[in-house]
Amino acid sequence: MIGVSLRSLLSHKLRLALTTIAVILGVSFVAGTFILTDTINSTFMSIFATANAGVAVTVHGHPIAGTSGGIGGGANHPVPTSLLTTVRAVPGVKDAVGNIFREGATLIGHNGKPIGGNGPPTFGANWITDSDISPYHLRSGTPPEGPNDVVVDAGTAAKNGLVVGGSLPIVFLGGVEEHFTITGIAGYGSSDNLAGATIALFTEATAERVLDGQNKYDSILVSAQSGVTDVVLRERIAMALPSYAEAETGQQAAAAAEQSTESTISTFIGTPLLVFAFISLFVGSFLIINTFNILVAQRTRELALLRALGATRAQVMTSVLVEAAVTGFVASMLGFGVGILIARALLSVFGSTATTGITLLPRTFIVAVLVGTIVTVIAATLPARRATRIAPVAALSESLPETQDLPRRRIALGLVIFVLGCAALVAGLFTSNSVTLQLIGGGFLGVFLGVSLLAPLLVVPVATVIGWPVRRLRGAAGLLAGENARRNPRRTALTAAALMIGLALVTCVAVLTDSVRVSTNNAIEGTLRADFIVFTQGPDFDTQAAGALAKDPKLTDVTEVRVTPVLIRGSSESISAIDPSELGSVLTLSMVSGDASAIGTTNTAIVDSTEAGAAGVHMGQLVTFNFPQGATVRVRIGGIYTANALVSGYIVSIATMQPQVPTARDDVVLANAAPGVSSGQAEAALQHDVHAFPLLMAMSRSQYRTFVGAGLDSFLNLITTLLAFAIIIAVLGIANTLALSVLERTREIGVLRALGMTRSQTRSMVRWESVIISLLGAVLGLAVGLGLGVVVAGSLHDLGITNVAVPGGNLILYALAAGVFGVLAAIIPTIRAARVDILRAIATE
Amino acid sequence: MAETTTAGVSTTASDSRPIAARTTDAVKEYGKGDAMVRALDGITVAFGKGQFSAIMGPSGSGKSTLLHCIAGLDRLTSGSVHIGDIELGSLNDRQLTMLRRERVGFIFQSFNLVPTLSALDNIVLPLTIAGRKPDPAALAEVVRITGLGDRLKHRPNQLSGGQQQRVAAARALASQPEIIFADEPTGNLDSSASTDLLDFLRHAVSALGQTILMVTHDPLAAAHADRVVFLADGRVVSEMLGPTADTVLDVMRHLGD
Ligand SMILES: Nc1ncnc2c1ncn2[C@@H]1O[C@H](COP(=O)(O)OP(=O)(O)OP(=O)(O)O)[C@@H](O)[C@H]1O
Ligand SMILES: [Mg+2]
Numbered sequence A: 001m002i003g004v005s006l007r008s009l010l011s012h013k014l015r016l017a018l019t020t021i022a023v024i025l026g027v028s029f030v031a032g033t034f035i036l037t038d039t040i041n042s043t044f045m046s047i048f049a050t051a052n053a054g055v056a057v058t059v060h061g062h063p064i065a066g067t068s069g070g071i072g073g074g075a076n077h078p079v080p081t082s083l084l085t086t087v088r089a090v091p092g093v094k095d096a097v098g099n100i101f102r103e104g105a106t107l108i109g110h111n112g113k114p115i116g117g118n119g120p121p122t123f124g125a126n127w128i129t130d131s132d133i134s135p136y137h138l139r140s141g142t143p144p145e146g147p148n149d150v151v152v153d154a155g156t157a158a159k160n161g162l163v164v165g166g167s168l169p170i171v172f173l174g175g176v177e178e179h180f181t182i183t184g185i186a187g188y189g190s191s192d193n194l195a196g197a198t199i200a201l202f203t204e205a206t207a208e209r210v211l212d213g214q215n216k217y218d219s220i221l222v223s224a225q226s227g228v229t230d231v232v233l234r235e236r237i238a239m240a241l242p243s244y245a246e247a248e249t250g251q252q253a254a255a256a257a258e259q260s261t262e263s264t265i266s267t268f269i270g271t272p273l274l275v276f277a278f279i280s281l282f283v284g285s286f287l288i289i290n291t292f293n294i295l296v297a298q299r300t301r302e303l304a305l306l307r308a309l310g311a312t313r314a315q316v317m318t319s320v321l322v323e324a325a326v327t328g329f330v331a332s333m334l335g336f337g338v339g340i341l342i343a344r345a346l347l348s349v350f351g352s353t354a355t356t357g358i359t360l361l362p363r364t365f366i367v368a369v370l371v372g373t374i375v376t377v378i379a380a381t382l383p384a385r386r387a388t389r390i391a392p393v394a395a396l397s398e399s400l401p402e403t404q405d406l407p408r409r410r411i412a413l414g415l416v417i418f419v420l421g422c423a424a425l426v427a428g429l430f431t432s433n434s435v436t437l438q439l440i441g442g443g444f445l446g447v448f449l450g451v452s453l454l455a456p457l458l459v460v461p462v463a464t465v466i467g468w469p470v471r472r473l474r475g476a477a478g479l480l481a482g483e484n485a486r487r488n489p490r491r492t493a494l495t496a497a498a499l500m501i502g503l504a505l506v507t508c509v510a511v512l513t514d515s516v517r518v519s520t521n522n523a524i525e526g527t528l529r530a531d532f533i534v535f536t537q538g539p540d541f542d543t544q545a546a547g548a549l550a551k552d553p554k555l556t557d558v559t560e561v562r563v564t565p566v567l568i569r570g571s572s573e574s575i576s577a578i579d580p581s582e583l584g585s586v587l588t589l590s591m592v593s594g595d596a597s598a599i600g601t602t603n604t605a606i607v608d609s610t611e612a613g614a615a616g617v618h619m620g621q622l623v624t625f626n627f628p629q630g631a632t633v634r635v636r637i638g639g640i641y642t643a644n645a646l647v648s649g650y651i652v653s654i655a656t657m658q659p660q661v662p663t664a665r666d667d668v669v670l671a672n673a674a675p676g677v678s679s680g681q682a683e684a685a686l687q688h689d690v691h692a693f694p695l696l697m698a699m700s701r702s703q704y705r706t707f708v709g710a711g712l713d714s715f716l717n718l719i720t721t722l723l724a725f726a727i728i729i730a731v732l733g734i735a736n737t738l739a740l741s742v743l744e745r746t747r748e749i750g751v752l753r754a755l756g757m758t759r760s761q762t763r764s765m766v767r768w769e770s771v772i773i774s775l776l777g778a779v780l781g782l783a784v785g786l787g788l789g790v791v792v793a794g795s796l797h798d799l800g801i802t803n804v805a806v807p808g809g810n811l812i813l814y815a816l817a818a819g820v821f822g823v824l825a826a827i828i829p830t831i832r833a834a835r836v837d838i839l840r841a842i843a844t845e
Numbered sequence B: 001m002a003e004t005t006t007a008g009v010s011t012t013a014s015d016s017r018p019i020a021a022r023t024t025d026a027v028k029e030y031g032k033g034d035a036m037v038r039a040l041d042g043i044t045v046a047f048g049k050g051q052f053s054a055i056m057g058p059s060g061s062g063k064s065t066l067l068h069c070i071a072g073l074d075r076l077t078s079g080s081v082h083i084g085d086i087e088l089g090s091l092n093d094r095q096l097t098m099l100r101r102e103r104v105g106f107i108f109q110s111f112n113l114v115p116t117l118s119a120l121d122n123i124v125l126p127l128t129i130a131g132r133k134p135d136p137a138a139l140a141e142v143v144r145i146t147g148l149g150d151r152l153k154h155r156p157n158q159l160s161g162g163q164q165q166r167v168a169a170a171r172a173l174a175s176q177p178e179i180i181f182a183d184e185p186t187g188n189l190d191s192s193a194s195t196d197l198l199d200f201l202r203h204a205v206s207a208l209g210q211t212i213l214m215v216t217h218d219p220l221a222a223a224h225a226d227r228v229v230f231l232a233d234g235r236v237v238s239e240m241l242g243p244t245a246d247t248v249l250d251v252m253r254h255l256g257d
Helices: A002-011 A013-051 A083-088 A154-160 A204-210 A230-240 A250-298 A300-308 A313-350 A362-388 A408-430 A436-487 A489-527 A543-551 A580-586 A596-600 A609-615 A679-690 A701-744 A746-754 A759-795 A808-825 A827-835 A838-842 B063-070 B093-103 B119-123 B125-130 B136-146 B161-174 B191-208 B245-255
Strands: A057-061 A093-099 A101-103 A105-107 A122-126 A136-141 A149-153 A167-172 A177-188 A198-202 A219-224 A245-249 A532-536 A555-568 A571-578 A591-594 A604-608 A622-626 A632-641 A651-653 A668-673 A696-700 B003-006 B019-030 B037-048 B052-056 B078-083 B104-107 B179-183 B212-215 B227-232 B235-241
Touching: A013 A250, A013 A313, A013 A362, A013 A701, A057 A230, A057 A250, A083 A093, A083 A219, A083 A230, A093 A122, A105 A122, A105 A198, A122 A204, A136 A149, A149 A154, A149 A167, A154 A177, A154 A198, A177 A198, A198 A204, A219 A230, A230 A245, A230 A250, A245 A250, A250 A300, A250 A313, A250 A362, A250 A436, A250 A489, A250 A701, A300 A313, A313 A362, A408 A436, A408 A759, A436 A489, A436 A759, A436 B125, A489 A701, A489 A759, A489 A808, A532 A679, A532 A701, A543 A555, A543 A668, A543 A679, A555 A580, A555 A679, A571 A580, A580 A596, A580 A668, A591 A596, A596 A604, A596 A632, A596 A651, A604 A609, A609 A632, A668 A679, A679 A696, A696 A701, A701 A746, A701 A759, A701 A808, A701 A827, A746 A759, A746 A838, A759 A808, A759 A827, A759 B093, A808 A827, B019 B063, B037 B063, B037 B078, B037 B235, B052 B063, B052 B191, B052 B245, B063 B078, B063 B179, B063 B212, B093 B104, B093 B125, B104 B161, B119 B125, B119 B136, B119 B161, B125 B161, B136 B161, B136 B191, B161 B179, B161 B191, B179 B191, B191 B212, B227 B245, B235 B245
Parallel strands: A122 A198, A149 A177, A571 A651, A604 A632, B052 B212, B052 B227, B104 B179, B179 B212
Antiparallel strands: A057 A219, A057 A245, A093 A219, A101 A122, A105 A167, A136 A177, A149 A198, A167 A177, A532 A668, A532 A696, A555 A571, A555 A622, A555 A668, A591 A632, A604 A651, A622 A632, B003 B235, B019 B037, B019 B078, B227 B235
């Protein structure tokens, strides 16, 4: 029996080719994701290992609450420089050096733009003179010696044409630009830089000055005398340390950094990519089911003959499943290979310089092959079960009855799954609990499965409606296209459903982004009173900028907004501070209770209604703010404002925040045009004022709106690109179904050709069938996507998504695209249909 | 009384009526070298307008091949075929398609009908393909004589084999082609359904002046024709006017196989 199924596999290899492609695409996505993240992880691993090679022990302050995780690990409190003496005095210490390493030194490239842009972070650090300990290895030039010397990492230097002796403007945290001379180029550990991040190295004195490091080190790096192990030395140092500091061995530090990096990468890259890989496989499984269904249908007589000759049901089932397993296995192997290529391509896009090769773990291979094979076999189970139901008598009957009525059981099952999906979705979206994400994911899955099961019911009505103009425009070809699309509703439905999934997800995300866009626009219109908004591409900026604007006679109401993290009831929240006297002239907050001016009283805050609801905070209540700098302040709630997409969280006066966070800088500065000054003049003045601060962006309200919109557009584009795999698979599915249908209808096409149908009419017939299937997918996809999008956007009301918007233009675009997909999918099937040899087709078997 | 001419020499339509289709020295070879089969070995034959002609002969004698070549479904290796005044060898694929569409009707042995279309839609299909509107009167007549009446809205799989063949015949008639080709149209039918179909074809010739060329194995079927042409080994070996089942059977026995 297995021999029979393998032989049949070989004879159908062409028909299976597209199934194989579906599996290959899905598996390659999975494998590519693993390889990508493994490679990035191992890059970091080797960086951390080599960078820490000479470090026996690292000393630093306790972790700053709420900053755990991230690449390289969370931030620690700094330690005073005086601690260096303490550490140096510990017996067994060979040398100890202070290490300053912080974000906030932005290099300005030859084009006047910040290097790195929105990419990897940029760090400033002190040059460490002890070359045993230092992770920095000079490649050319000399270490920094003077106050205006800088050494840059080799990766950044190569990418941006920085050379020894060149001059380099650098903008520091406050947004102030200073000019430096490049004295050297250095590598980090054994690589060019820290996985793409930019590093600028200064003398210790300069680093302390420009990086806010006065008398503080981020850590102290210690080397051991020979004969003293790291572990022993760590223990000795730990004994000597005051309570605010802790010590770990170089290996521990590297391991901790690695672990944190790994989980960060898996959260931000691995998991999202795997979600999209799963979607591709899910869509691919539709294609697999359809292919095997059609193959089983076409082999009905053969299978019936086998049954008549004494094959058991189990043997028939096994024969189909073995075929699936072999197909899945071969395709998975190929998919693994393609995954390697994808990972390579992505790595070069991510611009990872340090990579010498890619990391292939056995796990990747095993998971890829298992997933591909199992998905294929599971998808083939339904067709295999159908194959077992073929009666031996079917071998003898002349024409095969096509059973097309959807069994009630299936309708009921579809309805149940659909309703359960909706319920899970609503539960996930509108209640908060530990399985929210699982509920939402399961909800989407349920909705898609349910609609797919019910879709055959929609085929006839929808195909009739879509088919009508086709019939009018394309005569016989159009008529037959419509009839062909309807003749096997389950096959058409399953084919269209695969496209539905991709389109529904794109539509859902489009609705979401448009809702965010409209809500933000409304918030900008309704909440932002200021004519101008100034913000930075860096973390925050010096109050000097606001000072400069305040001096400009063409501007008025220049208002600083400062943001700082605080711990409130154990969770890290960002609180904003603003000048109460200016609040009313730059922002309009709609108040649920109390008044915005309440923040004029020291230690009084207003909070948005969502946060208040979630935290159970009410008017007049006292809330404890734990500032990371150490102070604890009890703040009274003086007002609650309606949540919106622009302003959220706790707001206090600058006077309340200032004493706790004296170094706080500005996050946003708002301003109005001075009375009598046209907005054009005011804007020109503003742009002129911020020119001295290269990282600052100054915009009018409408420019800001466009800016926010552009960000949303690129988000939508990113998601659409990631869903392209799923959509490509669905389009392949249409091509596959059509190709198999054409094969099945060879005789019919021969008769039509004999009756005078031209080749181009034949092509047209197949092409329009394809378009009808795609449009059916589009109708389902847009409808389901709209539903999902509206529900999901509706659930985000509390996050300030107050408007649910439907992007009509996008939807029309998607429907048109689906039509084009139909035409593309039909290319090969139309060629095959037009090539049908009339004589061979009508010759009786 | 049946007239029979004997073998070998070229045969033409036996009376002076205009010619609907003819072949001259038609040769069709399949394959190459040792595997080469000469399915038609120099056939010169003509079929008159308004005549019901049958082609008979042993299996493998080239009947289907001849029919396909005359109908423009296949090309000769050498020689020529004319339908009316048109020489088919000079036509390209598209022109052949147009010729089939405009001038030719077909009835195959089975699977004639498009399963997704109703009987009526199948009948008018060639017209639909050509983008023509059926002539209502002619259509009504064709439909009437099929005797399908109330079953016109049914799909092919809801019709019996005999009914399906009558729909196929009605389809061939509906476009009022110059000539209808039928390859063993009764091959899958029992004797009563066969008789129905043959009476229908006979009526189309006698009452409507249709030209029909039919390949058959069945002497009873051939007896419905005006004239029978006998093939053996790719050649015309005999022909007969006004055939009856008995005379046809005689010749067939004589041809042996
Ligand atoms: N496509 C082909 N390739 C090779 N040989 C062919 C092909 N078609 C027909 N032949 C051969 O040509 C000869 C004539 O075949 P044809 O089908 O015309 O016979 P027929 O008289 O219709 O027979 P039957 O009564 O069995 O239908 C046969 O020997 C057949 O094997
Ligand atoms: Mg034949």
